[in-house]
Amino acid sequence: MFLDLKNTTIGYQTPLIKGVNTTLALGDICLLIGNNGVGKTTLIKSILHQTPVLEGEIFLNGKNIKTLSSKEIAEQIAVVFSKSPVPANYTLMDLISLGKYIHYPYYFELKTSDKQEVTNIIESLNLTQYSNYSLHQLSDGNLQKAFIGRALAQNSPLIILDEPTTHLDEENKIIILKLLRDLAQNHNKVILFSSHDWRLAKEFADKMWLIHDEKLDAGITEEILLSHDDLLNPKLFHFGEEFRAPQIIAPELHKEMLYSFLQKNLKKNLSAYKFEWKTTFWEVSTHNFQRNYTSFAEIAELLRNMH
Template structure:
């Protein structure tokens, strides 16, 4: 990916200062956060908390109720639509599909931000378009009409358009929504590579935070009308609901046992038990050790080697 080499690199900063974000009503109050070139930031929060509104505020599609957002050294409200487009490439989760466009046509559109539409792309531009299509694993669809693509490949094509735009900032709203695990990783690896090698500042929202956190440097977490911003690990440690299995509590009658295990095993067991039991299991203790589960039921000890065995045992307690 030969984009924006270091000799043409100009550092970019996105900064939010004491911002109230929303429409008539404040969704996020007193937000302070900043990102630099080379950083990947994951934007997370429940539906309706203001993730897309925050993104649209950065693009100055929605004015702030208070405070300031700066891009470089300029307030975004002082930038023209063209200047914002030159600085920021954006992919929304729902985008209009241009009629009769192929994958190559769409990815090439990213170059036209730099030219009038009647200009011919240079050979270097065309080479970059081909490389982007290959990086995203879309080469077999390069001449396919967009309307004939799967949702996942269509999303990748829109991301390809943003990448070829060569803007210093890339913002993506739920870019991995329609993708399977393999393609999510392709996208996230591509974004991280762009940040590291091409000094891009990348902000993307996602519900797949477990996977996404492996590729992000920073997190912006919206909760209780506040924006909690910082290093991924710091934010996760400060907000236990993001890593605690109880965040997935969908059974209000479930009373959990004590579980001693790695986070993955603990979460799998928690999920299994709450899906399949309405009994009070708070008197049970589960410990995963030496590849087996040791279960203490009021002093009686049991051992299970699989979740299937655990489920059979728990059913006898009902």
């Protein structure tokens, strides 16, 4: 296994994640998820040996990270944090080329093959037209892609990305996630990335690390999701004291949308009502009537006129 966490406890003075035992092998692509503040970034920093573990060990390619120098870790791991300092006076090509200098002295002239690889990475990220732009001229999304490009240019066996699709639209999210999957499958890299947009990210990740209740659950993505109903089933948030929810029988997405619509538009007690989705229409009923409606607007009109 390339990355191996053995009975590892992560945190600062207080543990955030306890007793982690998990591994990742070359070719794995793993999605890291969890609520804000549970320790996702701290876990990443611990793997980088920027934050010492409280207990246990982390091994990188068979070696304890405590025995590795910063340069040795950088040769093995490329990382992109969700917020990175932007170097002054750098172009996009300069930033991506910087990933190559982990292997050379800073004064070294890049080889022709290195320059071609940088050009290929820029093309793969759809950034060719911005090659000579100053970093401060780039949009947030293109700047994020440029930092990802720098990590790719580093050509390390393990690539860690903290929220890599932040600031990206759906099209560019898919470009990045496809690229990461290609690196894992066809170039034998280990990819570990965190994301709040897990419904999209799960389509590209074979494994998942879920942090909750000071534990890390690791396994096949779909099996982890199926064992955590709270992830798959959307919550129905309650905001107003005046609103009383009806009974809603429907697929989760339809249920969530109807609940949202009713709560925003009808500040009243609807607990006597039952709504059931019948494939193409809503059946609305109480103990003394039943009617069918095809739109939320029709439902709202009915309920506003009911006492």
